[in-house]
Amino acid sequence: MEVPDWRTVPRMLRDLADGHPCDIVVTEGTEGPVRLSLAGLRSRAGDVARGLIALGVRPGDRVAVWGPNDVDWVVGAFGVWDAGAVLVPLSSRFKGVEAAEVLRSTGTSVLITGHGHDGVVLAGLLGGAAGGPAPGRPFAGLPDLRHVIVPQGVDHPGASRPAQLLAASSRVGRAEAEERALAVRPDDLCEIISTSGTTGTPKGVMLEHSPVLRAYWDWAEIVTLGPGDRYPVIAPFAHGFGLNAGLLASVMRRATMTPVRVFDAESLAGLIRDRGVTVLAGPPTLFHRLLEEAELDGHALRVAICGAASVPPELVRRLTDRLGLERVINAYGLMEGTVVSMTRAGDPVEVIASSAGRPVPGMEVRIVGEDGRDLPAGERGEILVRGYGVMRGYWGEPGRTAEVIRDGWLHTGDIGTLGPRGDLSIVDRKKELFITGGFNVSPAEVEGLLLREGSLAQVAVVGVPDPRLGEVGWAFVVPRRGTAADPDAIIAWARATMSNYKVPRRVIVVDALPVNANGKIDKRALRARTPAG
Incomplete structure (x- = not known):
């Protein structure tokens, strides 16, 4: 299926909410779970967007969301996009100095926080790294940050609570907010995601609306994610995989996601049994632990996405033989290039275990030597990627962007080989990551x-x-x-x-x-x- 002609996240949400308002796209909790439909998501995201507009957020402003995977994170993200702003995800594992660096470098104007792991107040971590309140801003060391939203019931100097954000939304008409959402363009920035770099400071990867929607629509098409699927999202929403192949892909495909705050094999096994989970994604270690530590009798799992440079063949066999899965998929992607290659239906165990499959439609892959020339099949060289999924660049760093994108090709820094039929194997890292x-x-x-x-x-x-x-x-x-x-x-x-x-x-x-x-x-x-x- 071709990607629908949405081209922006706000238009995607509106189209789906109009056509399938009652489809449940988020569940959370074990007793009396939260259930959020497409219509409910659109309504709640619209309230957040109007609140942000009332706080002075303009199109293209950066708004950060900081917290573990939960339904409020989902609503906050779609609210940021509806406001025409750029989402800046912050890892819930960040300490104050890490979060402050990203907020400072991106010029973030509003920060929406939740409770961290073990109930820690995340905004409280910023004080040591960014100073106390200053006139007109909550942290003296973050001059661009004008507003911080903390969870309901939390007191923090200079911060507001969700109820105050929603009260502010009454100052903005729904027609004005709708005009803002529909004014988002396909080539506007959708997100700036921090990625580790070999220079010691994280880089902000800039991704636009249209390429992100296409990349993860195609990803979901190959995965066969769709209505009726139940999908626990374990990768953090602050990571490109959790955000795009989790949160966005689930909504795009009208699957039901369950945000997972912290991975625990036994808890996940219970979720798989009790919620009828059908699709599961994670690194090989997740599946190893699930198989070794948990009881999975009576499950409904049908697809496992096990992205890694190499997946032990025995793991693939155990997932298919012991659990009876229809598909085990391996894939290769990176923040700077979104989805690059994936294994396909019918690929044998040896291909899934030893390669990341063939390039997805619209993406090209080359393997080059030190002299920049293409290498024949089977020879090791640097992986170069070209296509719609390549990032716009690194936020505020044209020099570093020019180092990795040359003549339209993204130099990944990963070392790989291409097999006779075009399967890509990642064999090493040129970088030290x-x-x-x-x-x-x-x-x-x-x-x-x-x-x-x-x-x-x-x-x-x-x-x-x-x-x-x-x-x-x-x-x-x-x-x-x-x-x-x-x-x-x-x-x-x-x-x-x-x-x-x-x-x-x-x-x-x-x-x-x-x-x-x-x-x-x-x-x-x-x-x-x-x-x-």
């Missing part, structure tokens, strides 16, 4: 954060294989002269300062870091000191 439990981790970013701790002169972080999480970080550190470095204290500081998936699992104190002939830190030599070495 590693993946912990499905989250990309930038060693350079973690190194920069650790250097703020105070006792360290140098830091080098490498990824080490881990049976449960895929990879975890080990940090080799050199103390400042006259200072002792305490590994346990450094790890405790890291847990309080950065997202948990970035926290090194081990800190090793060394007198000096090895360097190569170019004077750069020799991470290959450091990896040799780990169990993988």
